[in-house]
């Protein structure tokens with residue numbers, strides 16, 4: 310690292326687990342209908358960053374060393390349960406057929422439970438489902454350096470593929486046999502929609518000539534929690550719960566995920582201003598084109614009231630997006646966004662400061678540091 314200490318590679322700590330992630334996810338997504346099968350697995354082809362599963366797996370290892378809650382009845386998870394993917398008149402609903410179980414790949418010798426590994430896969434499924442829907446909503450034409458699913462299959466199939474992912478994620482979730490974890494992840498799905506709805510309006514009141522207020526930022530951060538941090542925070546909480554951690558550990562895991570998630574999206578919103586499509590593997594400068602006022606613009610707006618009417622009309626008038634972009638780059642909006650992201654990253658690290666020292670804990674700390682340094 311920059312301080313001369315060797316930097317820990319978070320991925321290396323759970324590499325054995327991550328190796329099987331995409332394969333296991335593809336098993337969860339099998340459909341007897343060839344074109345649904347193809348659309349559903351489409352975003353698993355290009356390697357994503359797999360940030361969410363990585364965090365869940367690191368959290369699982371880090372919390373394995375923390376104090377335990379009083380015994381809960383053991384989960385009856387069948388790690389070998391497989392989902393029947395054939396479509397025949399008898400199982401047209403593609404329901405679970407226990408006699409058709411093929412084992413999922415399990416790496417040996419780790420302190421990660423099968424249920425936590427499955428949770429990591431579920432988080433990636435929910436995230437990928439949200440991307441399928443998001444690219445339709447955003448009219449996005451590229452994702453992970455390839456044509457988006459909506460471009461490749463059309464909007465209808467992309468939306469349905471996303472729904473299919475949510476269905477399979479729900480089946481996998483139910484099989485964890487842990488009601489509180491089911492409730493957490495089901496809430497995440499609702500939160501994703503709430504966040505996306507809030508984003509359709511730039512401000513709470515949706516006026517023609519809105520004035521900047523502290524509420525502007527509160528609204529943005531609430532939206533950001535719902536659309537990004539909810540999944541990360543609640544899956545961190547679920548990971549600790551599945552491991553049987555005590556209440557203080559479960560809360561710490563949640564706080565880590567919440568703060569990391571907020572930092573992550575702030576950086577994402579910053580990169581939309583500072584990086585190219587080539588670097589991102591998805592369109593750059595997209596937010597203003599979509600009418601969205603994110604953190605860099607909101608900070609600029611605080612000192613540049615002339616941005617108000619542009620926000621009010623969602624940068625729709627010819628030249629609005631370019632003008633807004635120019636003002637943001639002239640302002641200190643980018644630096645303020647970076648500073649706020651840093652505050653949250655520090656809070657994430659602080660949240661888990663009470664965990665016993667371990668490589669996995671260092672990996673979680675490094676994830677927070679990397680979130681600030683990432684450029685895609």
Ligand code: FPP
Nearest residue numbers: 435438439442443447498501502505536537
């Ligand atoms: C990416 O944001 C999108 C999200 C983080 C969530 C999108 C949520 C929905 C579309 C709600 C419905 C989804 C489900 C699964 C119920 P972005 O557009 O800012 O990021 P991008 O630059 O990667 O496209």
Ligand code: MG
Nearest residue numbers: 443444447449
């Ligand atoms: Mg998008």
Ligand code: MG
Nearest residue numbers: 443444446447
């Ligand atoms: Mg979007």
